[in-house]
Structures are given as structure tokens and as C-alpha cells.
Amino acid sequence: MTEEQNSLDLLIRHETAMKQLYEQYAEAFPEHRTFWANVAAEEQKHANCLQGLSVNDSLRKWFMNDGRFKKLAIGGSLEYIEKQIERAKNAPVSLVEALSIANDIEEALIEKQFISLNISGPEEIKSVMKGLVADTQRHKKMIAEKLIFHKREAR
Ligand SMILES: [Fe+2]
Numbered sequence: 001m002t003e004e005q006n007s008l009d010l011l012i013r014h015e016t017a018m019k020q021l022y023e024q025y026a027e028a029f030p031e032h033r034t035f036w037a038n039v040a041a042e043e044q045k046h047a048n049c050l051q052g053l054s055v056n057d058s059l060r061k062w063f064m065n066d067g068r069f070k071k072l073a074i075g076g077s078l079e080y081i082e083k084q085i086e087r088a089k090n091a092p093v094s095l096v097e098a099l100s101i102a103n104d105i106e107e108a109l110i111e112k113q114f115i116s117l118n119i120s121g122p123e124e125i126k127s128v129m130k131g132l133v134a135d136t137q138r139h140k141k142m143i144a145e146k147l148i149f150h151k152r153e154a155r
Contacts, residue, residue: 007074008063012050014074017081018105019043024088025098032095035146039102042135049128059124077108096154099147106140 019040026036053059084101087093093101113133 006060006064008050008054008060010074010078012047012054014078014081014109015043015047015050017078017085019047021081021085021088021105022102024085025093025102028088028093029095029098035142039139039142042139046132046135049131053125053128056124059122062122062125074112077105077112081105094154096147096150099143099150103140103143103147106136106143110136110140 022036022040022043026033026040029036088098110133113129113136
């Protein structure tokens with residue numbers, strides 16, 4: 001199996017892409033800069049935590065093994081995020097639209113991360129994933145609340 005196919009690398013790329021998207025939104029919406037910048041900083045933190053697992057060879061191997069993490073199907077989500085980054089770079093996106101996109105990404109990720117919690121894996125992995133799930137749920141809630149607020153405002 002090539003390095004590229006390691007699902008841990010894919011997870012790291014996914015967190016990094018989320019950070020880049022939210023940074024893009026922070027730039028696009030100066031009035032909501034703090035909101036987006038804070039979420040972006042947490043996605044960077046997740047990428048760092050996963051990177052921490054990645055330096056341990058036996059943990060890396062665990063992510064390589066059979067289909068455990070293939071269920072995460074994170075690849076499709078990564079492509080979607082990358083497309084949204086390009087889109088936000090090239091044309092203005094409305095705040096409600098940006099919040100809807102972020103809401104969808106976080107929601108889809110919660111389901112995918114939950115799968116990983118049911119796997120009997122090393123404690124280090126479980127503890128990182130637990131933190132990721134908790135933060136993602138918090139992000140989803142924050143984003144959904146802001147989305148509802150601005151949807152009303154936009155009417
Ligand atoms: Fe998040």
C-alpha cells in the first residue's frame with residue numbers, strides 16, 4: 001500500500017483542507033472574521049494531533065491495516081472541500097451559503113468519525129478521535145446556530 005493510501009494521511013489532509021476553507025471564509029467575511037478564524041485554528045489543531053499519531057510507526061501501520069478506516073470514505077468529502085476552496089477564491093459566496101457548506105461538511109464528518117469510535121484500536125488513536133468528535137459536534141452546533149440566525153436576517 002502506498003503512503004498516499006494511508007487513511008491517516010487522508011484524515012490529516014481533510015483537516016488541513018477544512019482549515020484552508022475556513023481561512024478563506026475568514027478573509028471573505030471580515031465582519032465574521034473571528035468566528036471563521038477560531039474554527040480554522042481548531043481544524044489546524046486537529047491536523048496537528050493526527051500528525052502526532054503519524055510519527056509513531058506502529059500507529060501509522062494500524063491505519064494501513066485492512067478496511068478499518070476505509071469506511072470513513074473521507075476522500076469524497078476532501079474533494080468537495082477542495083472544490084469549495086477554489087470556488088470561494090474565484091467568486092463571492094454569500095455568508096448563508098458558506099455556513100450551509102460548513103454545516104454539511106461538519107455534519108458528514110460526525111457520522112464518519114463516529115464509525116471510528118466503534119473500532120477497537122490503540123488508546124492513543126481513540127483519545128484523539130474522541131477529541132475530534134467532540135470538537136466537530138461543537139462546530140456543527142455553532143455553525144448551525146449562526147446559519148439559522150443569518151437565514152432569518154437574510155429574509
Ligand atoms: Fe470542525
